[in-house]
Amino acid sequence: MDGTAIRFDRVTKAFGLVRAVNEVSFDLPQGALVTLLGPSGCGKTTTLRLVAGLELPTEGRIEIEGRDVSRLAAAERRIAMVFQSYALFPHMNVLENVAYGLVVGGQRRQAAETEATAMLKTLGLEGLGARLPAELSGGQQQRVAVARALVLRPKVLLFDEPLSNLDARLRRRVREDIRDLQKRLGLSVVYVTHDQQEALAVSDLVVVMKDGRIAQKGTPTELYEDPADAFIADFMGEANVIAGEVIAAPGGPGRIAAGGAELATLLRAHPAGPASLAVRPESIRLFAADAGEGLPGRVQRAAFLGQTREYEIETAAGMLFVVVPAALPAHAEGEAVTCRFDKVIPLRA
Known part of the structure; x- marks a missing residue:
């Protein structure tokens, strides 16, 4: 392993004659956050699904921590995803939601809830375990979804448009929470958004996609101050x-x-x-x-x-x-x- 959490090597995903992802290559260093950014239909969500194992590549190679996972199913990759809708179980309280994946994976309920309680404390949700999701704010629900993912100890954490359901003020606070948590825990994160300010605020590396290809990749500063063309200049702010x-x-x-x-x-x-x-x-x-x-x-x-x-x-x-x-x-x-x-x-x- 060379310090790379994820490596995409000329990855293509075709649906019939349409190449949703076309020869995409990038590296995500360990403990870094890469954002896949672009307009609707650019291929960023398909790329995220390829990382997660929800889609398999037509061509190319995907590695996670040096291991070729191109043909492995999602359950074999130790990847966790935080969905746009959070997907919390409304009839379960917060503690049960966070412990759910561990219990389904065969862990005893008491041990699972002990780990879930510790994770809630890590994310600043201590004391909220008995509440139902409907009794939480949008930001708290988002952190519960992150806790449920992190308690599984994934190699890589994926975010699919995690802030789209929040109002403008809350989006800013939650994106700061995500970035602080990612840095504090040293998480390797792939983050999908169409929001340029969000990408600039949270990313170590930004991959801007257009028509299934990478239009430009670099740090937020590089893309903002040194755009390759008019598309990047206008899209990055x-x-x-x-x-x-x-x-x-x-x-x-x-x-x-x-x-x-x-x-x-x-x-x-x-x-x-x-x-x-x-x-x-x-x-x-x-x-x-x-x-x-x-x-x-x-x-x-x-x-x-x-x-x-x-x-x-x-x-x-x-x-x-x-x-x-x-x-x-x-x-x-x-x-x-x-x-x-x-x-x-x-x-x-």
């Missing part, structure tokens, strides 16, 4: 993709031209010439119309969101979506402004 020209990009301060204007900005190293340019909404600063160098524009929409303001700015380079701190001076709809870019990402051809 919002991005304004505009046509322009790189005048000078030595890697750092440089210059671009867009919409008839020339601007100084930070760029990664890129050959001079026409290029597609990605600009993050938070990288655009707005100034008065007579502020000098910049891309002229006009505010088409303004929205106050508490901590931030959002704008849509019509420019000669196209409509720009801009997010700025609410503490900065506000701009009214119809107001002429000047746009400057703190950082621009020239996209590779």
Whole structure:
């Protein structure tokens, strides 16, 4: 074993003539969390099911801790999954839910409940064993589902869209709980989501999928700051993709031209010439119309969101979506402004 929890080596899964997963390769290091991210139909859930043994690959090899499991059934892989719906038994209390897998596996009930009680304590659910799932909050139910999975001592823990049933505030708290637990226990985790912020917040490695293939993989920082193309730039957070020209990009301060204007900005190293340019909404600063160098524009929409303001700015380079701190001076709809870019990402051809 080389410190790799899961290895996918050119794995393909075909359903008839359709390749839901097409020659996918990636490694999950021991104790790390990898997120499979992408739009509906990209192949991420099928990939998760291949890890779990709920689907078998048409081609390629799947290893778990150095062991080839490509043809092994789910029960032989020591994998546990936390489902989107949590799938808790409503007629069983919390302790019975968590102990269920151990009892079904042949362990005596008393011993199973002792282990389940210890796991509930580990996950901050001590004292809730006698409650029914309906008597718990959404976040507590989610942690019970995790406890039920962890008590089986799996080699790898799988999460299938675990936060989709929670409201926005609770999603943030529970994703932090999952990440803290994963780090504290050193768990190897495969996590499926379509939510980019969720992926950025919890992952050691993000695998972005498109049409059954890996579009790009890397750390959250790498994917956000160095996207391979317009799809990744727009999918990993919002991005304004505009046509322009790189005048000078030595890697750092440089210059671009867009919409008839020339601007100084930070760029990664890129050959001079026409290029597609990605600009993050938070990288655009707005100034008065007579502020000098910049891309002229006009505010088409303004929205106050508490901590931030959002704008849509019509420019000669196209409509720009801009997010700025609410503490900065506000701009009214119809107001002429000047746009400057703190950082621009020239996209590779």
